[in-house]
Amino acid sequence: MGLSAQNGISGIEADLSGSGLIPISWARDSPTLPHLGYDVIVGLEYDTPFSLPLRIEAGYLNVRASDISPSGELYRAWEGMRFALLSGYIFELGTIGQLGLLQLSALGGAAITAADYTGTALAYAYPSAILEPRLCLILTAARGSSTATGPWLALPFELMFRAGTYSFSPGLSLGWSYRLGGWE
Amino acid sequence: MKRSRKAAYTGTLIFATVVLGLTSCAQNVKITAPRYALAIGAQNYLYANSLSYTIADANSMSSLLTQKGWGSVSTLVDPDSTRQGIVDAISSLAAKVESDSTVLIYFSGHGGLLEDGTTAVICPIDANFLTNSSIIDPSTVISAAQLQSMLAELPTKNVIVILDSCYSGGFVPTGGAIDSSPSNYADMPSYSAFSTALDNFGNLLSANASASGNKTPVVLSAAGSDESSYDGSASQGHGVFTYFLLQAATNGDANGDGVVTTTEAYEYTISNLMAWDNEIPQMYQYIPQDEWPLPFLPHLSGGVRDLVLFGS
Numbered sequence: 001m002g003l004s005a006q007n008g009i010s011g012i013e014a015d016l017s018g019s020g021l022i023p024i025s026w027a028r029d030s031p032t033l034p035h036l037g038y039d040v041i042v043g044l045e046y047d048t049p050f051s052l053p054l055r056i057e058a059g060y061l062n063v064r065a066s067d068i069s070p071s072g073e074l075y076r077a078w079e080g081m082r083f084a085l086l087s088g089y090i091f092e093l094g095t096i097g098q099l100g101l102l103q104l105s106a107l108g109g110a111a112i113t114a115a116d117y118t119g120t121a122l123a124y125a126y127p128s129a130i131l132e133p134r135l136c137l138i139l140t141a142a143r144g145s146s147t148a149t150g151p152w153l154a155l156p157f158e159l160m161f162r163a164g165t166y167s168f169s170p171g172l173s174l175g176w177s178y179r180l181g182g183w184e
Numbered sequence: 185m186k187r188s189r190k191a192a193y194t195g196t197l198i199f200a201t202v203v204l205g206l207t208s209c210a211q212n213v214k215i216t217a218p219r220y221a222l223a224i225g226a227q228n229y230l231y232a233n234s235l236s237y238t239i240a241d242a243n244s245m246s247s248l249l250t251q252k253g254w255g256s257v258s259t260l261v262d263p264d265s266t267r268q269g270i271v272d273a274i275s276s277l278a279a280k281v282e283s284d285s286t287v288l289i290y291f292s293g294h295g296g297l298l299e300d301g302t303t304a305v306i307c308p309i310d311a312n313f314l315t316n317s318s319i320i321d322p323s324t325v326i327s328a329a330q331l332q333s334m335l336a337e338l339p340t341k342n343v344i345v346i347l348d349s350c351y352s353g354g355f356v357p358t359g360g361a362i363d364s365s366p367s368n369y370a371d372m373p374s375y376s377a378f379s380t381a382l383d384n385f386g387n388l389l390s391a392n393a394s395a396s397g398n399k400t401p402v403v404l405s406a407a408g409s410d411e412s413s414y415d416g417s418a419s420q421g422h423g424v425f426t427y428f429l430l431q432a433a434t435n436g437d438a439n440g441d442g443v444v445t446t447t448e449a450y451e452y453t454i455s456n457l458m459a460w461d462n463e464i465p466q467m468y469q470y471i472p473q474d475e476w477p478l479p480f481l482p483h484l485s486g487g488v489r490d491l492v493l494f495g496s
Contacts, residue, residue, distance in 0.1 A: 027488070027489070065447070068215070068441075071215065071217035071286065071342060075489060076490045080378070114381035117447065117486075120447060120451065121363055122363055122486050123361060123377045123381035123384065123388065124360055126392045127389065162392065163360035163392050
């Protein structure tokens, strides 16, 4: 049995999160330059037995233009919708006093993004790979209710393959999850 | 258990510190690499109707670029704006330019399509039309492929091309993107880049995979590949596209970082040209409708890279 089942926590979770991002873009014979960005993501996760979560995400991503190199080069701003599939493993870290149950999820997966270069009529799309360690707290106060809730904190890392250019995007993500069916 | 919790907290703190540090480092850099510009104006054509403001376009662009930090700016106008004159001027840049330099080629003049109806060309003043025909002699003009071939001789990949001419959208490379603004705006006066992205997801992913990205020039064109641009009016004193592009140098800094990139210049120009397009019926109500200029929109090359156009 998975941890969720062991703790009487429903295996289905919906969540909403927002991230601050610092993508770094580079290409062959071109400078490496940082951007700033953010995303807002809605996720749906099913925690299968054996602590293996299956997760789908849809979200809005917005990244500003990069810094400018001494040669006057930069990477354009872009915004778009990202769709991701992730899986991984959930580790139970134990309880924090009376606060709740702490879990660590190690997630990895892939995403595709439909985007446009901000301020232009140019549409494009790109794939990316994702790695995301996530700390999730399931609040004790929610125990016995129909929906167990709690905050989570994640460090998402995404490698984007964009038209001959790469962008590596580390971030800091804060979210709130709702476990449908509650914590018995 | 306590150790892993402590490690998680410590990791989070370190990461947050790095994030804040990088954010504070995200500042603009002064452009130190040399920049070379060539502004071409072709106005008094030997074998076609002459234009009114293209020499003024080239002269104003040269002055503006000099003010905005371009170190070496050349102007090529009549009677030197022949095909050979243009080829020689671009070739002479190759001897001066360094690998980290930026080169800008600006052209204001006639543009056209070859007999195949798809190959866009820019027309020097000696562009020749075959006898009793509107067909252009291809040996007297410069096609997109020929211009790309000339620019490939430059030892830098940082090249901006700006074309204020009819059909100039035919010079704009896709760079793995789809330009959702139509090749003829008169046929489809609205567009949405995002819905284009969603509608063409599969094609765009394929195009993204095959795009090489960083070697092609950044191209800004006055019109689509199936559109005429407009030579302007006395009140503007410039081609309509160039009139708004020149304004972008002072009004187009969308993100307030002190410089105007080609993307920002495009953004400013397209929004003002759309407003101008919409005002055509009011502006030209006293002349016959079949003499009104057709609406047109600028186009921008795809790709992830951008270059600073105005500012240093």
